[in-house]
Amino acid sequence: MSRPHTITSARTALGLAVALAMGATALPGAAHAQQNTGGTVQAEQHYDISAGPLSQVLNRFADQAGVALSFDAARLGQRRSGGLKGRFTVEQGFSRLLDGSGQIAREKSPGNYVIEATNDNRLDPVQVKTGRLGLSTENTGSYTTAQVGIGRTVESVRDIPQTVNVVTSQQIKDRNMTTLQDALENTTGVSVKSYGTGTANYLIRGFETDAISIDGNQTGGTSSGTHGHGAPDLAGFERVEVLKGPAGLLQGSAEPGGYINLVRKRALAERAVSLTGFAHSWPGYRVQVDATGALTDDDRLRARTVVAYEDSDGYIDDVTLEKKVLYTTLEYDLTDATTTSIGFSTEDVESVPDVGVPTYADGTFADIDRDLYTGAPFNNKSSRLSRAFVEVEHLFDNGVMLLASANRTERDFDYLLNYTVSPIDPVTGESTRWALATDQELEEQAYDVRLDMPVSLLGLNHDVLLGVHRRTSEDVSSGYQIDLNYPPINVFAPETASNPWPNLAPFSDPSTTEQEETGVYFKTTSSLTYATKLILGGRLTNWETDNGQDTERVSDEFTPYAGVVHELNNDLSLYASAAQSFVPQTAEKANGDILAPREGTQFEIGAKGVFNRGLTNYNLALFRITDDNRAIQDPGNPAFSVAGGKVRAQGVEAEIAGQVSERIQVLTGYAYTDTEQLESDDPNAEGKPFAPDSPEHSLKLWGKYTFNPSWEAGLGAQYSSGTFAESGGVRWEQNGYTTFSAMAAYNLNADTRFVLTGSNLTDKRYYSRVQGGGRQNYFGDARQFKLSFETRF
Structure with missing residues (x-):
């Protein structure tokens, strides 16, 4: 004991x-x-x-x-x-x-x-009772949280001088979310760039995020798009945290728009088992079991295991998805001050992906069926993603916390796809198709050691974070095989298409790309007064990649960070920050040198506050990001590049999240994002949006009303001002649109709950992604209803 x-x-x-x-x-x-x-x-x-x-x-x-x-x-x-x-x-x-x-x-x-x-450690499953919120969002019933672990240590949301959004456990349950894509589609200021059937990239403040972190450790295994695994399943995760703006202090090389962190479910001492079932109208079903508890009488050894199985169809008849998920973890208190955790997870996905539809060459959209499938019946994609981790936390007597972690990721996927590559012929209605196949494997290791040190100085409390991070990866590709002469498809009569087995020929050679990145980082949070904190930090990064033919290096790249937070009173703070990021480039100068990395810089000012006894958070932010040194064509040597490109993203974001009254919870957010190409090798591009696939205005509204302990109902709406794609003076544009959603929940008792959700209730027909020309234009999802059933033992 x-x-x-x-x-x-x-x-x-x-x-x-x-x-x-x-x-x-x-x-x-x-x-x-x-x-x-x-x-x-x-x-x-x-x-x-x-x-x-x-x-x-x-x-x-x-x-x-x-x-x-x-x-x-x-x-x-x-x-x-x-x-x-x-x-x-x-x-x-x-x-x-x-x-x-x-x-x-x-x-x-x-x-x-x-x-x-207390007599009962479980909070009421329907609503938050009293008091301010803590770090974990499980069983709180809340749409917000006061703390996050996004900065490699636990911090108050109000002490972070950047915008932070959190998708809590209750949001995930109330909206019947099952993937990261579901969560980010409902996050203020985040746009989802679909690649069909659970694969997507995510745009934050106009920039596509190229990496996702798990418990603060960056991993490339979650990269999305056609050539990635797809959106991570949420079965093993308790919440999703999103930091807006550069996160060079946390990630090293990364896009400047934002940072996504998935937080794993922890093993708990209290024994509990939950069984959740889903059924949806396209149709499909899903079963999930989550079990946790202490394995010893003294509660020192705890375990948690989550398993999930899903078999579902898309609203497009030929599109299917089968998924198997396993997550398991053990935690052991070696002493009262030392805890070690180990864990393992896998996701096995078999799918027939949606490959998008073509458009006319003049920028207009064809009057085609929304459930048009332009691939072949034998198209398939198989992907397996597995992770293992070990963590150690030790609390010294003087309050210093040591945290060390090691993570390993393995991803293996292969696919055979047919997709359109040409605009629709206005006479024949046909679009040219290609067939493409590949097989790729990724192995990645990441290590992080950090010290979180409280300091008492001059009567005020301060905090120092020191750490070192290393990540290595090896990406092995068998090369692409392609059939450039695959029969076309008539988009108005797809049943007439000929779909023979493709005559694949090598298109690219097998390749192996190795990458390593090492960073040393620090952050100091200094109390200037009882009400004012100064945050200073930085990261020194070395980065290298080798594809077997060329080696590129970035040495001693320093990304600084600075911010100040001033507490006006217990419920309102003002802040300002400046943050940088860098992205290595592969383009060459005329002298053979590789271009210096792109540099992203953000300035942000804002306010963060709480009301209703701290159960509701709100924030307002103004930001400006510039991304410089982008590769453009060398005017004197067109075969080479110079670092002359520059873009800017600026805007406003506002959000209210939490329990605004005894019966009402809300998640309401607005984002205005203006992107502009400031400098380019194409004079016609200057002054135009550099991220036309990110809407200028977006509004996401959701509210839930609790009638009594048994019944709840929610309503939501999402507005996008639209997106477009432009090429050769031709523009394909999706105008602004609004979709509506709703939920109804019945709590049979404290342990059993039914939730019915509906999305795109008016069955609005729109394009969620516009690429233009021959491919990768995707309709927004058709109307869908989901029914979930959860019971706890």
Whole structure:
């Protein structure tokens, strides 16, 4: 059994390493506070306690409040806290720090508190009762959260001087989401660029994100598009976090638009099993089982396993999907201060992909059936994605947290596709088709070690994060095989098409591409006053890729970060930040040198606040991103390039998320994104949008009303101002459109729930993606109804 942990008070400081990072000196040591013998102080006082392990945050709170505190450290486990800022009484402070933990603080005698478990650790499944929100969103019933783990450490959303959006566990359940694509389609300011049948790229502030992270560790195995695995399944994930703007501090080489982080489900001590079933109207079904609990009497060893199976059709008759998902993890508390976790996951997907439809060459769309399939009956894609990870967390007596992780990803996919490549012939109605086949394998390893160090200096609390990250990958391709003379298809009479087995011939040679990236990063969060924090950081990155013929390197690329957050009061903060990113390029100069990396820079100012006792978050942001050094044609040597391209994205984003009243939860967001090509080798392109597939205006509205403990209903609407594609002076344009959605939920009891959702209720016909010409134009999904059933044991 774990030993009780008694805290009277502690003031910690770190030695020379922290002093150097903070630009000041502090002597190491710890002292124990004295008990407040005069009784509990119930007058409000100001607290500024930074995020960290819950046990350590409670320690600091007791220290500042001048009270004694006893608790069982094992009962809190490795639970994290976003800290505490503002004026509170002792009881208010304990209430907010412990909210959602299943624990309460009880005053045994004046000035002496003990942490105890509540009678029922599960919150009401229908609505959030009281108190501010914590880190985990499971079982909170909330559409928002106060804390995220997006920055490689637990932070308060209000302490991050950039826009952050979170898709919580309750949102996932209420909207019957099953993939990352589902989640991002409902995220403010994110556009989904479909490639059909669960594959997509994601545009944030006009830039396509090229990587996704899992628990703060970047992985290339989730890359989407036709040549990727597809949208990750959400069965093994508790929430989705999206950081807007450059994340060079976190990722190293990355596009400047934003950063997507998936958070795995953790093994819990409380034993629980849930069974979820889905059925949808296209038709299709899905079954999912999620089991967790302690494997030992002392709760030190915990496990969680999630399995899911899906077999479904698209609204296009020939399009199908079969998916098998497994996620399992073990957590073990080696000591009261050390926890190790291991886990493994796989996704096996067999599909017949949607390959899109062609258009006319003059920029108009044909009057074709929305369920037109231009591929062949034997088209198929097989993909297997597996991951393994191990993590270790250790909390030192002085409050320093050490976190180390290792991740391995393996992806193997192959496909045979037929797709259109020419505009529709206005006389014959035909479009030329090609057949394409390939087989690719990816192996990737990632390692990260970081120290999260609280510092007490000049009577104020600070935090220092130091880390090193390394990622290596090997991508092996068998080369592409292609049939350029495959029979065409008449888009008005697809049943007449001839679909012989393709006569494939080698189109590209087999290749192996190796890539490695190493980064050293730091971030300091310094309290200038009780109300103002300065955040400074940076990352030094070395990057290299080798395809067997050419080797490209980027050495000592530094990406700085700076921000300031000022708390006007307990419920409202103002912030400003500047962040950079870089993207390596492969284009060559006339002298044979590789172009320097593209450099993205964002400036953002905004406000973040809460209301309704902290159960609702809102934010407003203004941003401007410039991306410079983009490769353009060398005017004097057309076969080579120079770094003369430049683009800009700027706009406004606003969101309200959470419980606005006792019965109403909302998720409402608006984004205005203006993109412009500032400098280009094509004078006709200058001044035009560089990201025409990202809508200028988008509005996403959703609200849920709880009638009583049994019944809930939700309504939603999404508006897009439209997108377009342009080539050779011809424009293909999808005008603005609005779609509507709804849900109805019936809670049979506290453990059993039915949810019926409907999307595109008016069955609006529109193009979700416009590429122009011969291929990759995709209709938006037809109307669909989903019914889910969940019961917990």
